[in-house]
Amino acid sequence: MPLKNQDQEQNRSRINRRVFLKTMGVGTMSVCLEQHLARASNTIKSGREVPAGKKIPIDLIVNQNKHHLLVEARWSLLFVLRDKLGLTGSKQGCGRGECGACTVLINSIPRYACLTLAVEAQGMQIETVEGLMDGEDLGPVQQAFLDEDAFQCGYCTPGQVVAAEGLLRKVEDPDAETLRLSMSGNLCRCGAYVHIEKAVKKAAQTRSGR
Ligand code: FES
Ligand code: FES
Missing domain, CATH: 3.10.20.30 (Beta-grasp domain)
Structure with a gap:
C-alpha cells in the first residue's frame, strides 16, 4: 500500500477507535445507571422483592x-x-x-x-x-422570574423556579456564590442565567419584605 494511503488508513482507524471508545463510555454509564435504577426499583423500602410489572x-x-x-x-x-x-x-x-x-x-x-x-x-x-402559586396569583419566585424576564423558551423555568424556592427556604439572603452554586444543577439552554440570577435576588427581597 502506498505510504500516503497507509497514513490515511491509520488515521481513520485511530478516529474510529476514539469515537468507539467515547461512545462505549457514555453507553456503559447509561447502562449502569439503568441497571442500578432497575435493581433499586425492584426492592422497595421493606427490602421485599416486587416482580417486574406488578x-x-x-x-x-x-x-x-x-x-x-x-x-x-x-x-x-x-x-x-x-x-x-x-x-x-x-x-x-x-x-x-x-x-x-x-x-x-x-x-x-x-x-x-x-x-x-x-x-x-x-x-x-x-x-x-x-x-408554589399564591392562591390564584403567582408566588413570589414565579413573579420575580416574570418581572426580571428570566426565561426565553421557558422549558427550564419550572425547574429553575423550584430550585430557587428550595434555596430561599434554606438561605434567606444568599450571596452570589451560594446562589450560583445552589442553582448550578439547573441548566438553561437559552442561556438566561444573568436574568435568572436577578430574579432569584429579587424573590429573596420580596420574601423578606425588603
Ligand atoms: S429531566 Fe431530570 S435532570 Fe433532566
Ligand atoms: S429559558 Fe429556554 S431553556 Fe431556559
Missing part, C-alpha cells in the same frame, strides 16, 4: 393533596406526576439527572424527579411548580 399501592402527598395510586416499582416520580396526576409543570429534559428541568421539592429540598422513584417519595411532602 403494581403496588402507595400514597403520595403532592402540593398538600394526598393521592392513593397503584404504581410499578420502576416508575419515576416524574412519570407519576406528569402522566398519572396530570401535573405537567415539571418537565422531562434529559431524563437522567443532568438538566434539572424536572426539579421538585421533597421535604423542601430540591430533587430531580426523573431520578427519584415514586415509591421512594412515599410519606414525604412533594411540591411541584404548581404548588
